[in-house]
Amino acid sequence: MKILFDHQAFTGVRYGGVSRYFYDLMVSLQQKGVETHLSLLFSNNAYLLESDAFRVQSFRYFLGFMPTNRLFSQVNRLWSVTQLMRNHYDVFHPTFFHPYFLTYTQKPVVLTYHDAIKDKFAEQFGHIDNASKELKQKLFDRSAQVIAVSENTKKDLIELFKIKPEKITVVYHATAFQNLKVPETFQIQVPEAYLLYVGARNDYKNFIPFLKAVAVILQKYRHVQLICAGGGSFNEEETQWIQQLGLTDRISQRNIDDFTLFRLYQQALAFVYPSLYEGFGIPILEAFAAGCPVILSRASCFPEVAGEAALYFDPESASDLQQQIEKVILDDSLRQSFIQKGHERGQFFSLEKMASQTLQVYQRIA
Template sequence: MEKTIVVGIDIRDLKIAKTGTKTYLEEICRAFKKERPGIKFYFFDTILPVYIGKNKILKIAEHLRFFIWKQVLLPVLALSKGCDIIFCTDFFVPYLNLGYKTIPVFHDAFFWEYPEHYNKLWLKIFHKFGVQAARKSAYVIAPTEYAKDRIAHYSGLPVNKIISIPEAPKTLLSTPSLSTGTLKLKTSKYFLHIGTFEKRKNLYCLVEALHLLHQQGFTDFSLVLCGQISPKNDMDGSRKLYEAINAYNLTDYVIMPGYVSDIDLSWYYQNAELYLFPSVNEGFGLPILEAFQNKLPVLVANNTCLPEVGGEAVVTFNPFDASDLADKIIPIITSKERRLALIEMGNERLKNFSWERTANELIEVFKKAAQY
């Protein structure tokens, strides 16, 4: 009889994580909690609250507590349960491997690509302990081949040590209680984007494209941008966004409802005309799959991982050329056949992604690592 593999999952990040990283951990834990012969999971969390405020002293104290959790408490918990593997989805695993193998998830290469966006102390901790611990890990998980290549390029980790395992769409609930009146739309139709207002999201491109469409007579469309302003000045792209809205007199046509809860998110997808993704850098791009799931045509920037995730089911555009985006939108909003064809391709593309598939592929990595 084969030995049961014991895997410890660090879920402390659920107290901090937002957007895609939170979705990943929530969904993968849900999948791992199903009965799986030959493997046993423990879900490790701290009993202490996690500070997420802006006080510098308390933030430094929280960094210290994070270090103690990762390097002391988590290893002790893993040892007490006889873990063969420690799996962490927040870039950091224990530096010391005390009878177990470690496997981190690196969602992207942003620590290297945008160092100015991170606290200097946090960045030092990442390079000193996050990257060095990853070097000692059995494997590192990345969400796409693009992310894998960028992580290998910057970290120096062997490419064959980094395994690309795709993600899947968030599990969303329908909420018929919302209505278009809630949005105070000036038009009956809208384009949608979900995500924070970071510079790399390139949201002003959408405003410029909407302006060009209005100039060509397509004035029955608005733009809904669900998300929050970035709390970090170096990352925040809202200023350029607001300037574009004011310059083109689109205040009544660009709706920003702020952070949207999971309960309401599906409503925004289900009532949109199409989904626009102008980002210039992503590690995966979960909204692509969420849009497919909600029967939306999807247009994505022709860079980084977005074409990889969307495949032939997405229309690509130059994110630095709003006229290209406008030109790509027009055939979709003027042709029912084109719209339905994209929706059907999205349905087919979505079949390649599920959290069950993600969980199964991760379990194969765990088994391989346990025998390593």
Template sequence: MGATPRLRVGLSTTTVEPVLTGGRLDGIGVYSRALLDHLPGAGCEVLPLSFAPPGDAGRLTVGRALPLSFPLATLGDLILPAGVHLHASGAMGKDAPPLDLFHATDYRIVRMDCPVVATLHDALPISHPEWCNPKMRRLKNWLQVKAARKAQHVITGSRYSIRELVECFGVDERRISVVHHGVGAEWFDAPAPEARDATLAQYQLQPGYFLFVGTLQPRKNIARLLDAYLALPPVLRSARQLVIVGAPGWRSEELVDRIKAAQQRGENVVWLDKLTDHGQLRHLYAGAGAFVFPSLYEGFGLPLVEAFASGVPVASSNATSLPEVAQGAALEFDPLSVPEMTAAMTSIARDDALRQRLVAAGHRRALELTWDEAARRTAAVYHDVLSH
């Protein structure tokens, strides 16, 4: 038997285009970038394609622009006959071979001239509307429901998300595959001590701090994390800073005020709201004494795996997909219980044997969750879709 032919895959890179994101990658951007980097090693010829606002097509730096902007392509879905498709292959030039498949990595999905695989990360706007911006909620609900119906197959990041996609979007469970997200090989290599120390010095951090990484928004539960930290014994707070890394998001004004008030009182709280350097983020993980992830809702929870790979002991919420991702490698707590969170932080700071067990378990779990493995599993989904 001959080798499996390389697939020509159009990959959505809208979420990684600097002209569209301002250079800041959210979780979907990290996912899209990882597939772009790792799918070629899984037997795919990857062609990055992006929706672009009118007038911005020439400024794209990661991929080529699709023939229409997303609003125009979506409008076409509404007013044009069902047989009319967006010619994604045409974006690669008139003489380029056609695409075998297009992979949309977020909700921006329209009818294409090839099969479409869509990654739907969660059903948050429908399952928990209280945690979403109401200005965008109805639009995102409508777009995601349409997306789920247009795609030949849906990928999601956890088994937990399957139930929500079935219940909220009406996706046939037989058309859903779970592909866990991952981390790159660089996360397993400790950064050079000099570089790590320079980053910590730049932000006035002392090694051994409690670290959180994520956008400031209600579902991330950072207000309770702050409460839990402030409930620690004073000697522990003086020895270990609380370092919050993340940009302000929707409904974060009160939390920002609380963080600034704690800082003004002399509490050992640091907020880094503009960090975009990937290398510096690795340095911050490497300098942490514990990673604390109190989220109320995650479709996957990538920072958990980044902490595992970085050799940091993890205390994590036991909600939604997080126990599935951790597989026992984190010290779990009820995210609605501040006392439980405080107890977990105290244990992880004071119990050397516990920390060693968590670091070892986290390393083993991270080795199972690499982007190379995610790319292989994603390519297997492509082949399965094209064989039916």
């Protein structure tokens, strides 16, 4: 069986949950003997460039960031169209919601729906992607199957779109961190004690309210700091709040690769995920794999993913968040119990299972 994936999630994105999902899926399918082809010529995606699984060429931003990305996206799209017209594949799995492929393929199409944030909360977070609800409906109509990454996301799909439940298959995410071998010699400098925040910090990520809530903890426990991993440098608003809260020397931002992120999880007091809504939440599984206690907002899919292996708080309540963090700081036996619970819960998710269940979807429709 030959599965064709396209360029959309990879052209201009160096890191990110969607590109990581597709990269891990393609590699895991290859390990099961499935032919996977990626119609992509140029990319700065770290997962691809640091791997020998796919041949891509990096590029420089000679026109500025966005204009250069648009240029190479157009080049990659033309290459994708070429691959579609050659017809040497059994199933096409586009990696995002651009409809360019509709006129170029008659083969079965599978779409993965990662979250309903844009479609459910358009007024607050309408800028998250440029695919309208109407466009997504058109693509779902054309698709033979839709993969939802959680039962919560499947429920959102049924509520938001005209789509039959039997057309949706839930396939949970997984993480390569379960099999990541970090060399003993790879060590990083970290504070004596710190809380960890991972990823983007915009809008629905609830970062500024989280920052205000955690400031009370950092002032009370002077040995504890906050590290924000990834997500880029602090913007002007974030910097102003950090200064206003008197936390300039207590909060830091770090750029990351997989080894660095694994060590940050491994040595943190806890990983805190304050998002208002997510489709799945891969960092939860990363933290489980690295042996890091997890503190989650009681929202969307989080209880479905983490089960009883996490501490939960009301994302609208600063005091509730502070209480959960204090539990972890003050009770080491509690920390150790949640490390063990996280390890056990993490075994429920695997790349092999994700690849096998996705392959079953392909086989049903090919």
